[in-house]
Amino acid sequence: MRKRFFVFLLIFSLFMCACGADDGGDQPEVPAGSNVVYVYNYGDYIDPDIIDMFEEETGIKVIYDTFDTNEEMYPIISSGSVRYDVVCPSEYMVEKMLANGLLAEIDLDNVPNFQYITESCRQFAESYDPGNKHSIPYTWGTVGIMYDTDYIEEGSITKWSDLWKEEYRDEVMMMDSLRDIYMVALKQLGYSANTTNEQELREATDLLIAQKDLVYKYATDAIRDFLLNESASIGVIYSGEVLYCQEEDDSLVYVLPEEGSNVWFDSWVIPANCRNKENAEAWINFMCRPEIAFKTFEYIYYATPNQGAIEMIEEEYPEFMDNMALFPDEEALAKCEIYHYLGSEADQMYNRYWKEFKAY
């Protein structure tokens, strides 16, 4: 009887494995050597017209797939189950892919439009992709504070420490994600958002605990909605959300805090196992063309790293020029940092302190 039970268990598990294994992407087979480029990007992250324009101009057929999170994209690329030619991950994922040897070097001779990428973006990119050899920024942004000038006087919030003021009790919404909330506390204390020093983490934890009673809510995506329906008037938010919110309610203002913040990038990369490298480079070059970068901006409303596009925004939308979500203060930007992967030991330390703060 026991033996039969184990056989059953084994068959059952095999069956379950078979069910689980069958969800790799199905890719329409195009004969090798034909003129195609396989693009893998975030969902709703491009103006569909651009794909048509690229196909028309170059004669290269685009096969376009989307993903929702970096974590979902990574195993598909690393397992090689589907071979894409060009992918658009976030900076920490670029760092991880690079460390695991999954990225091909981009031949910049084939991407002359790289010249339009601004100097400051190149410098940030250096910190996760030394030499700018493997990734080319597509969009970027910061984490900052958005507040409602109907309730709070414009200009009265300029730094993270303002969120600790007693007068804003029950008005402040903080980010409910570990790295972002610790970034706020660490930056305020003048430490790096990538610290692995336990003492600094201890201080940041105490700071967050001290703020807890004043905070209205810890949330992530909901912060945007709560600001819009005026449940609370101050929220920590990704700059990418800002233009959408301001379109709905023009009394909302975004600031990049003086102490500095996090800055993030989504960049084009070419996987090492790509099949059409030259087509991929043609795609990246096309995306870096100022008119196309401008068109992208008009569609997705994220800050662009493209100098040519910035000049066009200046001309077409002068009202955006003093919007800190798109053109942050240089001084504050200089203090911003990319999140780096800190290793599993530091991760666990962050987790431990974060739980202590949450349970307090």
Added chain:
Amino acid sequence: MSRNKQLRNLSLSGPYLFWIIGGTLIPLVMMLWYGLTADDGSFTLANVLAIGEPGHAKALGQALLYSAISTVICFLLAFPLAVILRKSKMGVKGFILFVFILPMWMNFLLRTMAWQVLLEKGGVINGVLTWMGLPRMRLINTPGAIIMGMVYDFLPFMIMPLYNVMSKIENSVIEAAKDLGASDWQVLYKVLLPLSVPGIVSGVTMVFVPALTTFVISNMLGGGKIFLIGNVIEHEFTVGDNWHLGAGLSLVMMVFILISMAFIAKFDKNGEGNLI
């Protein structure tokens, strides 16, 4: 047993076996395996003992406190209702039960979300208050809101077993008590209450255990400010990406479930307090 009969028995019990193995046994074994191993696969008790860390212990303490309070409130609400239901006529009884069971047909998340809309700073309740010229109240993101949500979500689980066990008490028992000179209060305390112990035990566990392990209610009505043990476990399985610790802490929670099961077994020998 003939071969044919064996085959028939297997085909009849097959779906059930499949369900038990796939839905209970394999997950349980996996949880034990994750909970008792470290990242490198070696045996360790650290994940279970981690319940003693300050953050975890505090979260467990809060969860125990909140679920105990909401269990008591549920009982105080459900017991009188069960007494009323016992005495009511068939039609009225059906209607009252229907009113209490009706919300259970709606999705649990949706109902909790509805409370968010009600309790929010700019929400319905505060809207009514300001309309009446009263100051706004701070309702959401407080311990009170979480307990409120627990009571609301789990009250039917207290009502059903209490009603079940009480409707089985013969009227003659109560008449006999009254004949022997018991007052109404004495009937309640000395007859109805002791006779409904199986239902009470079953109701208490059915409210206490889910309230103890919830993370959705504390997330939605606590605004991320209140962290229960369920939230810790959820965090370890998602963002924290430490399944070993998550499973280890779940094993600690299993202890509470086992204690409850032992209680039911002791007090509810005939299964009288069962929902159905």
